[in-house]
Amino acid sequence: LPTVYKYNENKILEPDLVPVSSTVIPLPVYQVSYGLHVVPSLKDEKVEKPEGPITLLTAHSKKKVLKEAKPTSNDVSSVKQESQPIKVIDPSELLRPEPSFAKKPVAQFRDYTIDENDPIKERVRRTYKEMHTHQTVQFVQDKIKTWTKFNHFKSTIKDALIRLNDLVDESDPDVDLPNIVHAFQTAERIRVDYPDLDWFHLTGLIHDVGKVMAFYGEPQWAVVGDTFVVGCDWGEDVVYRDTSFVDNVDGKNPKYNTKFGMYKPNCGLENLTLSWGHDEYLYRFLVHNKTTLPKQALWMIRFHSFYPWHSGNNYSHLTTKNDEEEIRKWVLKFNGYDLYTKSTDIPDIEALWPYYEKLIEKYIPGVLEW
Numbered sequence: 534l535p536t537v538y539k540y541n542e543n544k545i546l547e548p549d550l551v552p553v554s555s556t557v558i559p560l561p562v563y564q565v566s567y568g569l570h571v572v573p574s575l576k577d578e579k580v581e582k583p584e585g586p587i588t589l590l591t592a593h594s595k596k597k598v599l600k601e602a603k604p605t606s607n608d609v610s611s612v613k614q615e616s617q618p619i620k621v622i623d624p625s626e627l628l629r630p631e632p633s634f635a636k637k638p639v640a641q642f643r644d645y646t647i648d649e650n651d652p653i654k655e656r657v658r659r660t661y662k663e664m665h666t667h668q669t670v671q672f673v674q675d676k677i678k679t680w681t682k683f684n685h686f687k688s689t690i691k692d693a694l695i696r697l698n699d700l701v702d703e704s705d706p707d708v709d710l711p712n713i714v715h716a717f718q719t720a721e722r723i724r725v726d727y728p729d730l731d732w733f734h735l736t737g738l739i740h741d742v743g744k745v746m747a748f749y750g751e752p753q754w755a756v757v758g759d760t761f762v763v764g765c766d767w768g769e770d771v772v773y774r775d776t777s778f779v780d781n782v783d784g785k786n787p788k789y790n791t792k793f794g795m796y797k798p799n800c801g802l803e804n805l806t807l808s809w810g811h812d813e814y815l816y817r818f819l820v821h822n823k824t825t826l827p828k829q830a831l832w833m834i835r836f837h838s839f840y841p842w843h844s845g846n847n848y849s850h851l852t853t854k855n856d857e858e859e860i861r862k863w864v865l866k867f868n869g870y871d872l873y874t875k876s877t878d879i880p881d882i883e884a885l886w887p888y889y890e891k892l893i894e895k896y897i898p899g900v901l902e903w
């Protein structure tokens with residue numbers, strides 16, 4: 534008999550504790566119906582509570598995508614019969630502790646499954662395919678050289694942030710909104726939980742502002758997305774890893790295509806060359822412009838996209854004990870706010886500026902070199 538699940542008030546599936554026996558109650562057996570067609574689209578998140586009958590859920594295989602025509606309905610109440618489902622999620626994933634502020638079950642964030650009929654998923658996959666093809670040791674070294682001249686433009690942090698109004702991150706399966714919205718969502722949620730750590734609020738606000746590189750000729754695959762180490766074997770948990778690196782020339786270079794590649798064992802995070810993007814750029818920018826943000830803020834900024842390390846636990850043969858414990862602790866603390874605040878709730882940005890302008894004034898004031 535399948536376990537029966539139902540939605541709670543937060544639209545999270547929970548086991549339904551009412552005993553059901555197929556011999557006593559002749560319920561039809563329903564297939565898992567959890568995925569694209571039952572999850573309200575990002576734009577429909579105001580729906581607080583599913584209406585109508587309980588959806589029954591049966592797991593039969595983990596995170597498997599069954600290709601099928603795209604559903605047209607967002608009706609969360611629909612109970613689909615056998616052969617209908619699009620995507621199946623292991624129900625145990627839905628039962629793990631949720632960050633209380635996430636607007637959807639945590640298992641639904643960072644879904645990199647492939648679905649050629651889903652334009653957002655295809656956009657994400659294309660971005661990573663380009664990234665994993667072209668981000669080589671040579672490429673990263675060239676970008677470091679170009680961008681650490683800090684001669685691209687001059688502006689305040691605020692003006693750079695405002696430019697993110699025009700940037701939708703093509704690597705992100707969870708956000709289809711301008712990046713400035715994500716900046717305020719992250720910062721504001723941190724402010725709720727850490728009212729006294731003003732530097733942490735500011736870190737939330739600025740962590741992605743390095744994406745302004747996209748306005749200076751950089752393709753998105755050199756700006757956004759998760760990072761990975763170049764110059765050695767690609768980490769196991771890099772997204773799309775098994776298919777996306779086939780055309781990367783470093784894979785054929787014996788200097789780089791081994792476990793340690795160009796590194797010494799446990800040389801430390803700071804000595805690794807990560808794929809080029811907004812994290813490393815912003816970190817170096819802040820140092821160049823003499824920020825007074827604490828080192829914890831700089832760690833969060835520099836490594837927040839390094840998912841294969843901070844969440845995948847890859848690369849421990851290259852890191853130190855301090856990286857694994859101290860630095861990871863802060864990066865993960867930040868990560869919860871970066872990831873799980875992604876929703877369609879739009880903060881009142883105009884009203885919030887005066888507060889954040891004061892923080893900018895305190896930690897990284899003036900017209901800066903980018």
Ligand SMILES: O[C@H]1[C@H](O)[C@@H](O)[C@H](O)[C@@H](O)[C@H]1O
Nearest residue numbers: 702704705757758759837838
């Ligand atoms: O797609 C996102 C996005 O580009 C974020 O800014 C980055 O920090 C994440 O690592 C990535 O998954």
Ligand SMILES: [Fe+2]
Nearest residue numbers: 740741837838
């Ligand atoms: Fe980011």
